[in-house]
Amino acid sequence: MHASKTPFLAVRDLGQRLADRPSDFDAVLDMARGRDIVLLGEATHGPAEFYRLRAQITQRLVDECGFDAVAIEGDWPDAWRVNRFVQGESADDADSALDDFTRFPTWMWRNREMRDFSSWLRATNAARPPGQRVGIYGLDLYSLYRSADAVIRYLDANDPREAELARARYAALDHVREPQAYGYAVAMGARPSARDAVVEQLMQLRADEAHFLARDGLDALDGQFFAEQNAQVVVNAEVYYRAMFGGRLNTWNLRDAHMARTLFALTRYRVRRGGSGRIVVWAHNSHLGDARATESYWRGEWNLGQIVREQVGDKALLVGFTTYTGHVSAASRWDGDVEQKWVRPAFDGSWEHLFHTTGYDRFFLPLQDDSAAPLREVLHERAIGVLYLPDTERESHYFGASLAAQFDAVFHLDETSALEPLTPPGIWHHREAAAPAAQV
Secondary structure, eight states, rough: OOOOOOHHHHHHHHHHEEESSSGGGHHHHHHHTOOEEEEEOOOOOOOOOOOOOOEEEEHHHHHHHHOOEEEEEEEEEHHHHHHHHTTOOOSSSSGGGGTTSSOOOGGTTHHHHHHHHHHHHHHHHHEEEEEEEEOEEEOOOOOOOOHHHHHHHHHHHHOHHHHHOOOOOGGOOOOOOOOHHHHHHHHHSOOOOOHHHHHHHHHHHHHHHHHHHHGGGGGGGHHHHHHHHHHHHHHHHHHHHHHHHHHOOOOHHHHHHHHHHHHHHHHHHHHTTSOOOEEEOOOOOOHHHHGBBBHHHHOOOHHHHHHHHHHGGGGOOOOOOEEEEEEEEEBBTTTTTOEEEOOOOTTTTTTTHHHHHTTTTTTEEEOOOOOGGGSSSSSEOOBBBOOOOGGGGHHHHHEEHHHHHHSEEEEEEEEEEEEEEESSOOEEESOOOOGGGGGO
16 A cells, blocks of 8 residues: 555654654654653754753653653663762752762763763752652763772672672773773783682672661662662773673674663663663664664664564654754764764755655654555664764764664754853864855
């Protein structure tokens, strides 16, 4: 019946134009009802509009659908400080609660939109009993040494003898405190792996959980879970940084498997805490869209969205966000300053270009309907991470994807503006201009 319909006509038929009203999100809320995990993506880490839309959708998921946790593509110990702020358990204000996001790219979470969302969540939680307050948590694994330090601080306060054992175990990670230097040294045979020691520490914390809970009651659950997850980060990060130089393991797969493990651990923890265990995830499209629908899968890679679909099926909702042009915050090199970079118009043959040609500008596109079948075609899709390299755009930022297999729905914005960091460097204020029309 739909065989003759083109992707263009399918988008025109299914696309629902956005009008900057709360009703813009009614359709995605309807799709989210009865789901346990809603994954909200982004084609790039740098547009303000993506963060605002995700915040608005999440607010309604919390208020109307009973979701009680937000998991972000950020490091576990850094996000925990934000979590304590929104739970009303710290003396931080909305700005200082984000101060632990010190690792590049700091603007990804230390920005106005994240601050405003955290403030809203703290105010919302003030009217909730402690067990039902909504939390914010990090899914990532880059915090090897910060997580090790957090485990030791926890044990210092709860079991000084175990803290000394933890110091001895984590000493095997070396004193350089540079994860890549550790990974390189182990891979080159210059030092032994700390694998056994960090696994032993994780097992010890898990074994001690019953003791701490029996001694201190459920009041100990938050601290114990925080410490156990930090110990899990240390275990998985140790493997990750060794794999960067070992060549046998795919670091992308290690990272997304860690995110999935953390997400499902969060679900169980939130239920034990008295909540619903229903979680909203904020991360890049490349993590949240089903990898099986993209060329990354052909390279042997999986991702969080695929794992979640495989584990919970229709209890998950995968929503992507795309843009055609505009400005984003991104760097030109790793550890470089963030800039307001102009995003070149998407090229012909991409989903973003197709969306642009519909003339709809800003719209929501459900992809579960049978009439979305033409959108299972494989076109190019753009992914901009913390770096944007326009000179090598096709090679650096595009990949093949079957959109309707990758996501359950998509929000498209034809033009975006740059996300403003809380403390932007001077270079950020100099917005890169769009090229004249003749050069596009």
